[in-house]
Amino acid sequence: MSVPRIRWHIIVFLAPATLVYTAVMVFPLFNTLRLALYSEVEQARVFVGLENFRTLFFDPIWSEQFWNALGNNFWFFLIHMLVQNPIGIALAAILSHPRLRFAALYRSAIFIPTILSFVIVGFAWKLILSPIWGIAPSMLDAVGLKFLFAPWLGKEEYALTTLALISVWQFVGIPMMLIYAALLSIPDEILEAGEIDGITGMSAFWKVKLPLVLPSIGIISILTFVGNFNAFDLIYVAQGALAGPDFSTDILGTFMYRTFFGFQLQLGDPHMGSAIAGAMFAIILVGVCIYLFGIQTRMRRYQL
Amino acid sequence: MTRNSLKLALAAMGLVAAGAQAQDVTLTIESWRNDDLALWQQEIIPAFEAEHSGIKVIFSPSAPTEYNAALNSKLDAGSAGDIITCRPFDASLALFEAGHLTDLDDMEAMNNFSDVAKSAWQTDDGSATFCVPMASVIHGFIYNADAFAELGIEVPATEAEFFAALDTIKEDGSYIPMAMGTNDQWEAATMGYNNIGPNYWSGEEGRRALIAGEQKLTDDAWVAPYETLARWGDYLGDGFEAQTYPDSQNLFTLGRAAIYPAGSWEIAGFNAQADFAMGAFKPPVRNAGDTCYISDHTDIGIGMNAATADPEAAKTFLAWVGSPEFASIFGNALPGFFPLSKTPVELTDPLAREFVSWRGECESTIRSTYQILSRGTPNLENETWGASVAAIKGTSSPAELGQKLQEGLASWYAPQQ
Numbered sequence: 001m002s003v004p005r006i007r008w009h010i011i012v013f014l015a016p017a018t019l020v021y022t023a024v025m026v027f028p029l030f031n032t033l034r035l036a037l038y039s040e041v042e043q044a045r046v047f048v049g050l051e052n053f054r055t056l057f058f059d060p061i062w063s064e065q066f067w068n069a070l071g072n073n074f075w076f077f078l079i080h081m082l083v084q085n086p087i088g089i090a091l092a093a094i095l096s097h098p099r100l101r102f103a104a105l106y107r108s109a110i111f112i113p114t115i116l117s118f119v120i121v122g123f124a125w126k127l128i129l130s131p132i133w134g135i136a137p138s139m140l141d142a143v144g145l146k147f148l149f150a151p152w153l154g155k156e157e158y159a160l161t162t163l164a165l166i167s168v169w170q171f172v173g174i175p176m177m178l179i180y181a182a183l184l185s186i187p188d189e190i191l192e193a194g195e196i197d198g199i200t201g202m203s204a205f206w207k208v209k210l211p212l213v214l215p216s217i218g219i220i221s222i223l224t225f226v227g228n229f230n231a232f233d234l235i236y237v238a239q240g241a242l243a244g245p246d247f248s249t250d251i252l253g254t255f256m257y258r259t260f261f262g263f264q265l266q267l268g269d270p271h272m273g274s275a276i277a278g279a280m281f282a283i284i285l286v287g288v289c290i291y292l293f294g295i296q297t298r299m300r301r302y303q304l
Numbered sequence: 305m306t307r308n309s310l311k312l313a314l315a316a317m318g319l320v321a322a323g324a325q326a327q328d329v330t331l332t333i334e335s336w337r338n339d340d341l342a343l344w345q346q347e348i349i350p351a352f353e354a355e356h357s358g359i360k361v362i363f364s365p366s367a368p369t370e371y372n373a374a375l376n377s378k379l380d381a382g383s384a385g386d387i388i389t390c391r392p393f394d395a396s397l398a399l400f401e402a403g404h405l406t407d408l409d410d411m412e413a414m415n416n417f418s419d420v421a422k423s424a425w426q427t428d429d430g431s432a433t434f435c436v437p438m439a440s441v442i443h444g445f446i447y448n449a450d451a452f453a454e455l456g457i458e459v460p461a462t463e464a465e466f467f468a469a470l471d472t473i474k475e476d477g478s479y480i481p482m483a484m485g486t487n488d489q490w491e492a493a494t495m496g497y498n499n500i501g502p503n504y505w506s507g508e509e510g511r512r513a514l515i516a517g518e519q520k521l522t523d524d525a526w527v528a529p530y531e532t533l534a535r536w537g538d539y540l541g542d543g544f545e546a547q548t549y550p551d552s553q554n555l556f557t558l559g560r561a562a563i564y565p566a567g568s569w570e571i572a573g574f575n576a577q578a579d580f581a582m583g584a585f586k587p588p589v590r591n592a593g594d595t596c597y598i599s600d601h602t603d604i605g606i607g608m609n610a611a612t613a614d615p616e617a618a619k620t621f622l623a624w625v626g627s628p629e630f631a632s633i634f635g636n637a638l639p640g641f642f643p644l645s646k647t648p649v650e651l652t653d654p655l656a657r658e659f660v661s662w663r664g665e666c667e668s669t670i671r672s673t674y675q676i677l678s679r680g681t682p683n684l685e686n687e688t689w690g691a692s693v694a695a696i697k698g699t700s701s702p703a704e705l706g707q708k709l710q711e712g713l714a715s716w717y718a719p720q721q
Binding site for chain 1 (some may be wrong): 372373376377381391393394395401402485486487488489490541542543544545546547548551555625673674678681682683685686689690693694696699712715
């Protein structure tokens with residue numbers, strides 16, 4: 001028996017990607033997790049084990065902020081799941097209708113906000129919704145609905161929902177594009193076979209197309225989950241690091257930023273910041289695992 | 305032949321350039337005053353460079369809210385500038401303790417400053433001073449003098465007169481009585497609570513008693529300012545909850561609001577923007593004849609990055625910043641930032657003179673939350689932002705706010721336990 005030949009070309013081709021990914025992703029990730037196990041006492045770094053996590057979850061001052069941020073994060077995610085993804089699917093279904101005119105124009109127009117910077121989106125919407133200079137109050141005034149206007153970004157009860165909807169506006173193009181691509185890949189024979197069996201119009205969508213694009217919807221859900229629990233930019237741009245009013249828009253990302261880098265007179269604490277980052281990582285990991293093992297493996301796939 | 309002379313000329317040029325590079329030292333200043341970029345580039349730096357050939361200075365500011373975080377990261381990474389603009393108290397103290405700032409006690413220019421001026425950049429025991437004091441800012445109210453004349457309002461001196469004036473403006477309806485929003489939160493604490501507060505807690509007396517643990521944030525002196533702030537809500541513009549700091553500035557300078565709760569740092573910007581006459585009044589006292597207290601807050605210092613490549617040049621620059629000459633250029637180039645140097649500076653701007661004149665009439669103090677009390681978690685300064693906003697919006701009662709702040713402070717600060 002001959003010794004199996006080492007296939008060097010595999011290693012050579014994998015090396016660049018592995019090295020780069022390790023240097024910029026894997027190493028920082030584990031180093032952050034390691035940092036969470038330390039604390040600074042009198043200018044020296046001391047190993048404290050899980051003490052930082054104990055503070056984060058059980059100290060009343062820290063845990064109140066943590067659960068508030070986590071709760072806000074879930075609300076942020078929920079709005080995306082309930083508004084962004086259904087609208088994205090509906091838009092994709094409409095766009096894939098063969099007799100729709102100017103479909104390419106609509107598709108581009110809806111997708112464009114996705115490629116804009118968060119800074120532009122946050123700033124533009126802040127101006128649109130500004131009670132002083134914004135066009136939202138004057139537009140509502142023009143149709144006699146001025147009484148419906150409120151300084152949404154400044155009210156505790158509306159601010160987070162408003163920001164979530166701004167984010168939905170920005171990113172609705174992504175589920176739309178993914179579902180659109182999935183819908184286009186459904187072969188005409190299947191739809192025609194359905195038509196022969198009498199399934200047409202809306203019921204063709206519910207009974208034939210939707211089950212076929214379900215795996216794509218699953219992917220979109222998990223992308224939304226990861227994106228939302230890593231979110232930071234929009235809140236920071238629109239409301240600042242204190243995520244006002246009264247922390248009502250504080251999510252894990254802004255909480256982590258404030259703790260890690262400090263804010264105004266509050267000094268940065270990289271170790272507590274890393275503990276929060278570690279908690280975020282764990283939450284996302286659990287979420288993704290639930291999806292991968294609990295949902296994706298049970299999802300029925302159809303051979304097209 | 306021609307080719308050779310060309311080569312020679314090129315070589316000579318190269319030599320000259322190399323020579324110039326070897327002589328010139330470049331100092332980079334880290335700062336959060338991005339509003340002052342033009343003044344530094346056009347007035348302050350040329351004045352310094354004219355006297356000190358061979359030292360080039362670059363002013364490199366970042367946004368105020370990002371400055372501390374950005375500076376800390378740069379210092380840790382070793383990429384920060386040679387000269388560091390110092391926030392007062394703990395932010396800079398932490399930098400000094402971490403070895404990022406140099407002890408400047410032995411610098412002769414330090415004798416130009418009083419102990420109070422230096423206190424914001426000293427260790428708790430006063431043994432080391434690590435930043436040269438540059439300027440303080442004074443709180444008060446700036447008003448639209450044309451609007452006041454039009455409505456026949458006298459400048460208010462007491463709180464009753466202040467609210468009467470606001471009522472008059474509100475009834476007339478052509479101006480928003482007061483331009484302030486709560487979206488960015490800090491104005492409510494800085495231009496609200498710490499502006500009017502010293503009249504309630506008797507300035508330094510109350511501030512020191514709080515640090516010593518003799519007074520509590522639940523005491524009337526510390527809760528009553530929230531009660532007054534709660535009355536402000538009625539006089540702020542429509543939708544003030546989402547009004548940002550630049551919104552407020554624009555509302556006032558466009559002449560749409562009559563009174564602006566201010567810090568003196570606004571003066572330069574307002575002079576450039578507003579085309580109406582402006583005046584300033586100090587925080588109104590509670591009863592006629594009371595001693596007045598003002599917040600004369602040591603706000604900016606300047607120090608040296610311990611890791612700088614050119615400590616000598618940096619010290620030369622800092623010594624110049626400590627000189628009366630700099631104080632005069634700075635005080636007049638940036639009306640509203642009042643030099644802390646012992647030598648009095650003759651200011652030319654009328655609004656700045658009005659502000660600085662209060663130093664003679666009232667007792668000075670600094671912002672209550674800045675020294676020592678914002679060292680722990682929860683951070684008292686940040687909590688005060690939230691509390692001041694809640695008071696103005698009326699989402700919490702003043703007594704609840706005092707209770708919450710006291711609990712937060714007592715959770716980590718031993719003298720309050």
